[in-house]
Amino acid sequence: MNFDFSDDAKALGEQAAKLFADKAGTAAARRAMAKDAPDFDAALWAEIAALGWTAARVPEAHGGLGMSAEESCQLAEAAGASLAVVPLVSTLLATEALLIAGTEAQQAKYFPGIADGSTIAVPAWNEPGAVTPATIAITANGGKLTGVKAPVADLPGAHLAIVAAAGADGPSLWIVDLAAAKVESIETLDLVRRHGRLTLNGVAAEPLGDAAAYQAWLDRAAVILAYEAIGTASAAMNMTVEYAKTRVAFGQTIGRYQGVKHKCADMFIKIELARAHALHGVAMIGSDGAELRQAAAAARVASLDAVSFCGEEAVQLHGGIGFTWESDCQFYYRRARALAASLGPRGWWADRLVRALEVRNRAAA
Amino acid sequence: MDFNDTPAEAEYRATARAWLEENAAEYREPPEVAWKLDEFIKRSKAWQAKKFAAGYTGITWPKAFGGQGLGPMQSIIYGQEESRFHAPSGLYSIGLGMCIPTVFTHGSAEVAQRYVPKALVGDEVWCQLFSEPSAGSDLAGIRTRAVKDGDEWVIDGQKVWTSFAHASDYGIVVTRTDPNLPKHKGLTMFIVDMKAPGMEVRGIKQMSGGSDFNEVFFTGVRVKDSHRLGDVGNGWKVALTTLMHERLAVGGKPRHAPGYETLMKLARGVEAPVGGPAIEAGDVRQRIAQSYINDQGIKLTQMRALSALSRGQMPGPEQSISKVVVAKTMQDMASFALDLAGGDGFVTGADGDPELAKLQGSYLGAAGLRIAGGTDEILRNIIAERVLGLPGDLRPDKDKPFNAAA
Numbered sequence: 001m002n003f004d005f006s007d008d009a010k011a012l013g014e015q016a017a018k019l020f021a022d023k024a025g026t027a028a029a030r031r032a033m034a035k036d037a038p039d040f041d042a043a044l045w046a047e048i049a050a051l052g053w054t055a056a057r058v059p060e061a062h063g064g065l066g067m068s069a070e071e072s073c074q075l076a077e078a079a080g081a082s083l084a085v086v087p088l089v090s091t092l093l094a095t096e097a098l099l100i101a102g103t104e105a106q107q108a109k110y111f112p113g114i115a116d117g118s119t120i121a122v123p124a125w126n127e128p129g130a131v132t133p134a135t136i137a138i139t140a141n142g143g144k145l146t147g148v149k150a151p152v153a154d155l156p157g158a159h160l161a162i163v164a165a166a167g168a169d170g171p172s173l174w175i176v177d178l179a180a181a182k183v184e185s186i187e188t189l190d191l192v193r194r195h196g197r198l199t200l201n202g203v204a205a206e207p208l209g210d211a212a213a214y215q216a217w218l219d220r221a222a223v224i225l226a227y228e229a230i231g232t233a234s235a236a237m238n239m240t241v242e243y244a245k246t247r248v249a250f251g252q253t254i255g256r257y258q259g260v261k262h263k264c265a266d267m268f269i270k271i272e273l274a275r276a277h278a279l280h281g282v283a284m285i286g287s288d289g290a291e292l293r294q295a296a297a298a299a300r301v302a303s304l305d306a307v308s309f310c311g312e313e314a315v316q317l318h319g320g321i322g323f324t325w326e327s328d329c330q331f332y333y334r335r336a337r338a339l340a341a342s343l344g345p346r347g348w349w350a351d352r353l354v355r356a357l358e359v360r361n362r363a364a365a
Numbered sequence: 366m367d368f369n370d371t372p373a374e375a376e377y378r379a380t381a382r383a384w385l386e387e388n389a390a391e392y393r394e395p396p397e398v399a400w401k402l403d404e405f406i407k408r409s410k411a412w413q414a415k416k417f418a419a420g421y422t423g424i425t426w427p428k429a430f431g432g433q434g435l436g437p438m439q440s441i442i443y444g445q446e447e448s449r450f451h452a453p454s455g456l457y458s459i460g461l462g463m464c465i466p467t468v469f470t471h472g473s474a475e476v477a478q479r480y481v482p483k484a485l486v487g488d489e490v491w492c493q494l495f496s497e498p499s500a501g502s503d504l505a506g507i508r509t510r511a512v513k514d515g516d517e518w519v520i521d522g523q524k525v526w527t528s529f530a531h532a533s534d535y536g537i538v539v540t541r542t543d544p545n546l547p548k549h550k551g552l553t554m555f556i557v558d559m560k561a562p563g564m565e566v567r568g569i570k571q572m573s574g575g576s577d578f579n580e581v582f583f584t585g586v587r588v589k590d591s592h593r594l595g596d597v598g599n600g601w602k603v604a605l606t607t608l609m610h611e612r613l614a615v616g617g618k619p620r621h622a623p624g625y626e627t628l629m630k631l632a633r634g635v636e637a638p639v640g641g642p643a644i645e646a647g648d649v650r651q652r653i654a655q656s657y658i659n660d661q662g663i664k665l666t667q668m669r670a671l672s673a674l675s676r677g678q679m680p681g682p683e684q685s686i687s688k689v690v691v692a693k694t695m696q697d698m699a700s701f702a703l704d705l706a707g708g709d710g711f712v713t714g715a716d717g718d719p720e721l722a723k724l725q726g727s728y729l730g731a732a733g734l735r736i737a738g739g740t741d742e743i744l745r746n747i748i749a750e751r752v753l754g755l756p757g758d759l760r761p762d763k764d765k766p767f768n769a770a771a
Contacts, residue, residue, distance in 0.1 A: 001374075001438075001675045002367050003668040070366070241753045256756045258742065261749035268748055269686045273658060276665035276683075283366045294657075302658050347647070350654035357629065357657065 013074030020082030026328040029083040039157035049117025062111030069285040073227040080231025087154035094121035101209020124149040125164035132348040145200040155196030174205035190338035219296040223281035226303035236310035236332035237267040274302035297353035311336040392452040409456040413487025460491030471594040494524040494538035511540035530579035544768040552600030556592040573729035625656035659694040682752040689744040696731035
């Protein structure tokens, strides 16, 4: 039984956590809240590109390091824990789409830039009025896309978008060069990560795989995003536990009260359940396993439950100070909303999980 | 990353499987009628002796005490293989899992020589006498007294929630030997003969209707000082050794308890309150998803722990979430499913549905599971204090003499 990350992947995760602890974190997140702040931390982006993190998952033939999805998940968790203001998770998700569905020519064209950090690529499926990844409406007409995508995480400053558009067999992915598209910043509940609106007026796009590839990408994206959420949830829990060890009320530290410590224990329980399913998801990506769909959906649901709960109870257990603008609690509380909106809502994924179980049961019958 | 055995584990598994195929054939199917206690004990003893002869008992124990000297993975693998059969199980789990390791760790060489081999081969059954009516979660608050009389001790008091006391030959008992000391310091542990004069065992009928536990009354029961486990006043530390062995027993969902699949099956056959098949109703599907996440999440968490054991490492703190999730999930799922079945979910006996009866049993049993082996509340304390490092609850009686505490 070897149900765990490889030592190499864990080492990369530790390296990332160390760098982000130094160069990202809540102080950097607070600087990014300023209206005139840059779209992302360009110096940090250059450093992580130089360290090869953007190249981690890119095949060696295209200038990358050819690592596994385990490495992407470790990086996503470290980024989530530190709120790092870089488009790393978005680029990891776009990389996954190119890996699943990119032709040799597409991979040769886009991967070298992604690997060296000069191409920032982001997935774009959200669109006004579309509630789930299944109800997106924009369509391709003669290889040209028309419609609006918003909110799109990390869009301002990005070069390439992987756009989900409706098709005869269901949605599929398209590659859009953002130089030819209209990109605007929009405000969201998340004050740290930039989001944008992508307006496509008959913009030329390259098809990236078929409807099945889109579904496969959703699974992998759900697993990587689950690790980002686990990282954020853990940071909220750790901050709260540290506070509960020092804050005194009624003559003792509040961490002694069961009303406080049991909520901290529940944070841990929810995070560990999410970890179990997310790890199942990584294992299934690695082995191309039949249980990927159910594992990914369970990871998505459990990780959203963990990050929402930890974000909410972090504010609650900090009390009044936690509700102030100056407290760091708001970063986690708000980021939970960003993660929930990043790939379709919890309810849709819970239903996708049950559909996957039904398919499995029918196959077994 | 994989779920496979290492080559050495695979070899051990194959050998165990072959032995079971040959020796446990009569237990391939569950008994048509549940065994009565006498039959269960008779079969348990015969099965234990067979396992002993083949080297499948005391797998992790030192060879000096008749064990196999192997690692926890071998013990888990054997357990997984045996669980594919319906051999009698449970009679020895507390004795061999908790009591005897305490006996050979803290008892004298003579005592270990007398009791360990007979327990391992299954000739003698053991129980653990810890909880009392006024000491459950707060175990160190026990009141059963032991008073020294020459080279013997005289025990008076009452224990409760003792599994298999009625079938046991011996037990380990925590007693208070000095009530003038603070409560953790005046305790001492002994081996007692369950058939000794002054011992009385009475069954407890649980709210679920079953009778799996006992009350045990001690009236002037005499124990030789040679049967003391550890030093006088050191009983709390000895008890912690016993409980540490309990931690290795992985607390997953009881083997035959209904899970998310039961809910899916039920939902295919009944109508939703909003009309249409329940399996198509949004709230039902959300609850199925939640049950899967909790049930399967604990299974996967245990696989993480097994992966650490397989590499010869200690499992991380993640497995401490197991029972607290399992018990409440069982209760919530059963309650939701019974509700889905409407009035049928409420009828029992000859007019009841056998499938729904399993859910009813699970609903009633879950109430006990949330208390047994650490309540939900104590387990949350343990996670908060031992895993997250939060300070312990304030314990006003901790340093006061036991007989002076409120």
